[in-house]
Amino acid sequence: MQNNSRFTLSDLAKLAGVSTSTASRALRGNPIIKQQTRERIQALALEHNFSLNAAASRLRTQRTHVIAVILNLTEHTEQSINDPFLLKVVGDLNQALNERNYELLLSNSFMAKDDWTQYFIKSSRADGLIVVGQAKSDTKMIAAAEAGAPIVVWGDPHASAKYTVVGSENRLGAKQATEHLIKLGHTRPVFLGDLEHAEMGERYKGYCDALAAHNIPLDDSLVMSTDLTYQAGYDCINQSVKTNGLNFDGIFACSDMVALGAMKALKERYVNIPVDVAIIGFDDIPMAEMSHPALSSIKQNTKLAAEIMVTELLRQLNGEPGQSHAVGIELKIRHSSDPTRT
Amino acid sequence: MQNNSRFTLSDLAKLAGVSTSTASRALRGNPIIKQQTRERIQALALEHNFSLNAAASRLRTQRTHVIAVILNLTEHTEQSINDPFLLKVVGDLNQALNERNYELLLSNSFMAKDDWTQYFIKSSRADGLIVVGQAKSDTKMIAAAEAGAPIVVWGDPHASAKYTVVGSENRLGAKQATEHLIKLGHTRPVFLGDLEHAEMGERYKGYCDALAAHNIPLDDSLVMSTDLTYQAGYDCINQSVKTNGLNFDGIFACSDMVALGAMKALKERYVNIPVDVAIIGFDDIPMAEMSHPALSSIKQNTKLAAEIMVTELLRQLNGEPGQSHAVGIELKIRHSSDPTRT
DNA sequence: TTGAAAGCGATACCAA
C-alpha cells in the first residue's frame, strides 16, 4: 500500500494550475478546451496514474456505462450453468460490450433479486439488461420492459414478445437439420427437446415443417420431451430403446449436449451411427467436432448476435424503440449424420 | 417508462416522517433504530419499490461491493475463451461472490486497461481483483499486488508468488495420473502440455516424479510441448505418430481439451484406446465423460476453490494478509485408461 | 477559453 490518500480530480487540477471544470473537460477531450491545455492535463494525469472516480461520475451523470448480463437458468442449477453454449454467449457479449466502452456485470437468475429493474436500473448499478435464455417463463422480462428498463433478451426472435429479442432462426435451422436427415434416407427421425421452452417450440415447428415437406406423417411416439442436458438425452434414448426397441432411424436434438447424451446411449448399444441412426444437434459447441463420430449440428452465430444485442440495447438507451432480430444459422454436416464426412 | 422522476431516500424519509439519517439506518437494519420504526420504513420501501442508489452509496462509503474478475488469456484469443474449464471457474466465482453479497464485474486481459489497480480499484469500479489464469507472465498481477490492490489469482499455488494464489495440487495430480498409467503397464507415457505455463510446469514435475518412483528413465522424446487447445493436441500427436510411429503407450495431457484432441488423432489411426495407448487428461470437464471412450482425468474442485478465493479476497479487504491455498484433486478413472471401466 | 459553484443521493459524525 503506497499511495493511500486518494488523488482526485481537484488535486490534478491544482497541480496543473487550472480549475476542476477545465481538468474534467480536458480529460474527456472536450474541444472547447485549448488543445495545449488539454494535452498538458492529459499528460499530467498519465504521469500521476490518475483515473476518475467512477462512483462520483456515475452519481453525477446518472449513467453507469455498465450492462447487467443475467444468465436466466431453470430450476435445476447444474443444467445450463455448465452449458458451453450459454457461456460462449457471455464471452461474446463481454467482447461486444467492451468494444463500445461498456462493462459487464454478471448475474444469474438465482442470485439476482426478483425485481430486475429495481435492483439493477433504479439503483444505478447498470444502465440496461441483457438476459441470456428465455427459459420457460418470461414474466420477469416483461415486468422489466414494462417498467421502462432497457432490455434485450437472447431467445426466440419470433415470439410475440413485449421486449426486444435476438436469437437464431430456430425454425429454419430445425427444418434444415431434419431435412438433412430425411434426404439421407432417415425417414423416422426423433425430435428430442424441451417443448415448454420457447426456442425449442420453434424448433419443433421446424421439425414438423421438414416432415410435411416430405409427406412424412408426424409420429407422436417419436417426439420426446426432455431436459436440455447431457444426462437427460442419455436417459431418454436409453429408456426409449429399452422399451420400444430401435423404432427410429434418426435423431434431431435441440442442443448438442442432448445429442451427445443420446449418442452415448446408442453407442453403448452398438448402434451404427450414422448408418442405422443418424444424429444431428443444435448449437455447434466446440465439443461437437470432437465427439466420435463428430456431431453434425446447426451453428448459431453468437458473435454476430452479441453485437446485435448490444447495438439494440444502446439504441434503447438513446430512447429509440427496440427491434427484434433473427440471426442466420448454418448447417454443419459431420460424420454423425453423413458417413461420407469425417 | 412510468416512473421517471427518481424516488430517493429523502423522498422515502419524508413519506415516513423521519430524517434521511433514520431512513438510511432503518434500511440497513441498524439496531440503534427502534424496531417499530425500522419495520415501518422497510415496509414503506418495499411498497414503493425503493432501492438505494448504489453510485451515491459507493461514493460516500468508498466501497463498491464489486469484485472484478479478469480472464487472463494468452495471445491466441480463440484459445482459452472457449475453454469450458475457465468458464466453469467464472460461474463458480459468481456464485461464491453473490453468496457474500458481492457482485461480479467481468473483464478479460484483452479488454482491461493495462494498469489494473488504476482502472478497477482507484477508479472505484471494484474493491478487489480475481484473476483467472496465470498465463505465461504475471507482471500485471505483481504490479497490482505491489500497488496494494486486494488480489487473488487462480494458478499454481506453489509458485513463489508475490500475490495470493489459489489452485490445485498440480504436481500431485500429475503424479497420480502418470502413476495410474504406469501401474496399468503403460511405461512409455507421453507428457503433453505447455511447459512455459506455471501450472503446467508443476504438472511436468509430477510426471517426472511418477517416472522416478517407478525407476523409469525420462525420455525427452516423449515430452511434447504444445498449446492447450483441442487442435494443438490433435496436431501434436498426429505429427508425432507420422514422424516417429507409435513410440509411446500412454498420454498424460495437461488439459482435457488437449487430451481429446490427442484421442481424436489416435482414433483416426485406429489405435486401440486404452489397450495400446492409455490416455488421461486434467480438469475433468463435462465433456470428459461424454467422449468415447470416456476420458480419465484429474478433477479440480473449482467450487471449493472459488469459495476459498473469495474468502481470501475478503480477508485482504479487511486488511488481513493473504495466504495461498492448494486445493485437493481427485483421480477419475474411465475407459480411456482402464478397459475395465466404462 | 476558463472558472465558480450547485448538486447528484447516500452516510456518518455530532448533538440533542
Add this chain to the structure above:
DNA sequence: TTGGTATCGCTTTCAA
C-alpha cells in the same frame, strides 16, 4: 433513539 449537516468526487450550467 433520532435529526441536522458536512462530506464523498465529479459534471455542468452560468458567468466572465
